[in-house]
Amino acid sequence: MRMMLLGPPGAGKGTQAQRIVDAYDIVQLSTGDMLRAAVAAETPVGLQAKEIMARGDLVPDSVVIQIVSDRLDEPDCANGFILDGFPRTVAQAEALDALLEEKGLRLDTTIELAVDDTALLQRIEKRASETVGGARADDNADALKKRLDVYHAQTKPLIDFYRGKGLLMSVDGMQSIDDVTTSIMAALDRVKSSATA
Numbered sequence: 001m002r003m004m005l006l007g008p009p010g011a012g013k014g015t016q017a018q019r020i021v022d023a024y025d026i027v028q029l030s031t032g033d034m035l036r037a038a039v040a041a042e043t044p045v046g047l048q049a050k051e052i053m054a055r056g057d058l059v060p061d062s063v064v065i066q067i068v069s070d071r072l073d074e075p076d077c078a079n080g081f082i083l084d085g086f087p088r089t090v091a092q093a094e095a096l097d098a099l100l101e102e103k104g105l106r107l108d109t110t111i112e113l114a115v116d117d118t119a120l121l122q123r124i125e126k127r128a129s130e131t132v133g134g135a136r137a138d139d140n141a142d143a144l145k146k147r148l149d150v151y152h153a154q155t156k157p158l159i160d161f162y163r164g165k166g167l168l169m170s171v172d173g174m175q176s177i178d179d180v181t182t183s184i185m186a187a188l189d190r191v192k193s194s195a196t197a
């Protein structure tokens with residue numbers, strides 16, 4: 001299974017990605033995790049990304065595209081992967097198309113976690129109040145709101161991009177965490193059975 005999860009910050013992509021990884025024995029490719037590791041290790045990419053991430057902006061497309069391209073070449077991606085947090089712009093989505101074609105791979109589906117904005121803002125504020133001084137520099141209310149704005153401006157157009165390719169399935173992300181997982185698994189079952197039909 002080669003797929004991606006699309007949705008705003010706070011929609012639960014990371015939690016759901018982990019469950020899909022376990023169910024399908026594939027790897028989770030989270031550009032946010034990879035960038036945080038680069039920041040922690042103070043690599044050149046990390047040094048470039050640190051401030052940008054802390055304020056909730058997007059790291060340049062060229063940086064994340066290179067990271068993903070290198071990661072896709074690693075052997076553990078052979079059984080499939082779930083992209084979490086990438087692509088985030090139309091330019092990244094187009095670059096991903098080119099990368100996959102070059103590597104002879106095809107995306108099976110994109111799952112959108114559809115979440116209501118008002119509820120998201122509440123979740124975001126809750127998360128910010130719970131994580132004061134926590135591990136993520138961008139989990140404060142200002143950066144989280146910025147990330148939501150950036151999602152609307154730059155990432156949301158990807159919903160139409162993948163719908164246009166016939167690769168979009170939408171799941172109600174306002175359900176309980178377990179019910180969201182059940183809905184995702186049902187959607188993935190449909191993808192699997194149509195692939196083998």
Ligand code: AMP
Pocket residue numbers: 009031032033035052053054056057058059060061064084085086087088092138147
């Ligand atoms: P995430 O863990 O996916 O919420 O990502 C945290 C932060 O990492 C984002 O707010 C961005 O600053 C950066 N980031 C992660 N993925 C990308 C991406 N695909 N393009 C640009 N910046 C990214």
